[in-house]
Amino acid sequence: MKLAFIGLGVMGGPMAGHLQRAGHQLCVYNRNTEKAEAWVARFGGERADTPAQAAKGADIVMLCVGNDDDVRAVVYGEQGILAGMSPGALLVDHTTTSAELAEELYQAAKEVGVRFIDAPVSGGQAGAENGALTVMIGGDEADVAQAQPVLAAYGKKVTRLGPVGSGQRCKMVNQICVVGAVQGIAEGLLLAKKAGLDIATLVEVLAGGAAQSWQLENRALTMAEGKFDFGFAAQWMHKDLTICLQEAERQGIKLPLIEQVNQAYAELIEEGYGRCDSTVVIKKLGA
Known part of the structure; x- marks a missing residue:
């Protein structure tokens, strides 16, 4: 299948690599040309100078960039993705954005005869590199059905949640749950340290009980050791939680824990x- 991938960051680069290895005809674009050239040198495929050029003739175009504004920057305009896509082609946005943007893109794509689904991912850089991401999709059933076999190149679980916007709202819930676990672990570690417990033994014991989680098993020890030079950046979590709070406001609800933790991220930034x-x-607990 002829594909295009826009955005070759820590997530997009490995994801596009899996598509190339799967045997698809792939053209990539990245605003940093050197990064795109390095990707082609490593994986093969072709590089385009603009998003429109990359999207030209593609059956499916995937993008994974930073935020709502970054998505708009590569989708719209004379050199944007929609300007290059053929009628009937499918646009898949893996960026974590607002659900409102997903609904906006669905309408914009429809106006030029292009189909659209929102498909944010979870699993982090390791999941992208290992082809083991969870892909949360919002979109029409037929469009999702077409995309699923392709997205399986890097998604161990590729699931439709409902109409456009549902994928982004699922990702919001994902981030809320992740942050709840991280905050709980942080406060638990603070108590454990003050009480003089052996942290390695503590984590081993907790991992065998009801407190078990991915965050506990993969992050508790590094948190206790003060190691943070890896993983999902605080600035991106702050961006995601801000989206969660905006959606909560639209739904007429409060998320007190997320408000508290997001303020902590703002201060850390x-x-x-x-x-x-x-x-x-x-660190906001003084640990």
Whole structure:
């Protein structure tokens, strides 16, 4: 299948690599030309100078960039993705964005005869590199059915949640749950340290009980050791939680824990920890 992939960051680069290895005819675009050239040198395929050029003639175009504004920057305009796509082609957005943007893109794509689904992912850089992401999709059933076999190149679980916007709302819930676990672990570790418990033994014991979680098994020890130079950046979690709070406001509800933790991330970013793993939130407890 002829495909295009826009955005070759820590997530998009490995995801596009899996598509190339799967035997698809792939053209990529990245605003940093050197990164795109390095990707082609490693994986093969072709590189385009604009999103429109990459999208030209593609059956499916996938993008994975930073935020709502970044998506609009590569989708719209004379050099944007929609300008290059053929009628009937499918646009898949893997970026974590607002559900409102997903609904906006669905309408914009429809106006030029293009189909659209929102498909944010979970699993982090390791999941992207290992082809083991969870893909949460919102879109029409027929469009999702066409995309699923392709997305399986890097998605161990590829699931439709409902109409356009449902994937983004599912990702919001995902981030709320992740942050709840991280904050709980941070506070638990603070108590454990003050009480003089052996952290390695503690984590081993907790992992065998009801407190078990991916965050506990993969992040508790690094949190306790003060290691944050990897993983999902605090600045991106702050962006995601802000989207969650905006959606909560639209739904007429309050998310008190998320409000508290998102404020902590805002302060950490100001203190220079924006590029650290999101578990750096433990620093706000003085740990």
